[in-house]
Amino acid sequence: MTPTATTAATAMAEPPAHAPDGSRCPYLVVRDPDAVRDVLHRPADFSPANALVAVTALEGPALRALQRVGFALPPVLASNDTGTHGGIRRVVAGFFTPATVAAMEPRIRELAREAAAKAAEQLARNGHADLVQAVAAVPPAVVMLELLGLPVRDLADLKRWGLESMELFWGWPSPERQLQLASSAAEFYVWLRRLVAESVAAPGRNLFKSLAGHGLSRTEMCSLGYFLLIAGQETTTQLISTTLFRLLEGAAPVCWKDAASEAGAKSVVWHVLASESSVPTWRRVTDHETILSGARIPAGTEILLELSGNRITAAADQASTSPHEQAGRGPSTGLVFGSGIHRCLGAKLAELEAAIIVQETAAALPGIQLRDHESEWIRLLSFQAPRTVSVVSPAG
């Protein structure tokens, strides 16, 4: 008979330190890279249907705030486990082909240089600057909107909505905070519905026109837009933020000066992806009883896959495996963008953007130092990064 659930490859997650009620995390954690890959390559057994389910169940007032605006997230892309996924994915992939992404490089460099120059001005004027706001936040959002053929507007709102929706769906907000976050998500959704309506009638090629041509309903397009407009830029902002922070802290294998070269910047971005990516975990749920690494997993088991280093899955592992077992493993960069039929469509873009922005920032701001080593971090189930990277000029 096959043993149930917990083996060296899987472990029940301990609650994250900041889960308010101290309750057990209801996930079966899978850390072993071979087992993670196996799960990702068996979508019929391990469904992505829970990818966008709120980690903290939505309570009445928050639900009502969302219902009032007709908020709905029908499965279209990341959480779609039906046969319609492939066709929809192809439409979206058409906006991020390798050739399109490569052709975007000069534009990314231009935006990165502009942002780095502004940060240098801020430093000269005030003696300090926050590199998250100054260089990491905006360029990925502009690049994503331009690639999708969508108007570049309301960027400050878009950034705020993205972070607040991440907290609503991947965090542990109190009921009061949940209501605030739901109101923000509702505002984002209303904005999105207008954008969809406007885009399908606009001249030229854009994401929503192509999706409408593929037969998606307005609600399905809003659902896709809700995920993509967050996933397509905030994750990259967060990767850049962590990379800049670790570089300036002196905790990366590359120094700040060497990060100003193309090779140095690329290698430090890869180091951060492997050690503490902005998307360190992702979820799946068993469609029916199945076997993983020799263990029987009951139907409906919620699974948390470790893609990169993070606190939550690390804590789960310490609770269940010996140091000897842990030593043989370690996050592999091969999984940081997922694998199989749902693999991230923005992987190449994210890597390119992160490397260019890190390179241009290091080149434009020689000798800067961290002002605050104890930065507050975004620590959600599937997202992590410092909220600020506050720096001072060499003389500051």
Ligand code: HEM
């Ligand atoms: C550092 C930045 C990023 C990281 C770490 C990241 C990571 C991930 C991960 C782990 C998944 C789930 C994969 C799976 O289920 O196998 C995913 C899915 C996805 N990502 Fe990213 N992502 C990043 C940036 C982007 C960008 C820039 C875009 C688009 C411009 C993007 C678009 C998508 C899409 C569309 C999916 C769903 C694909 C599908 O279900 O078929 N991501 N991403």
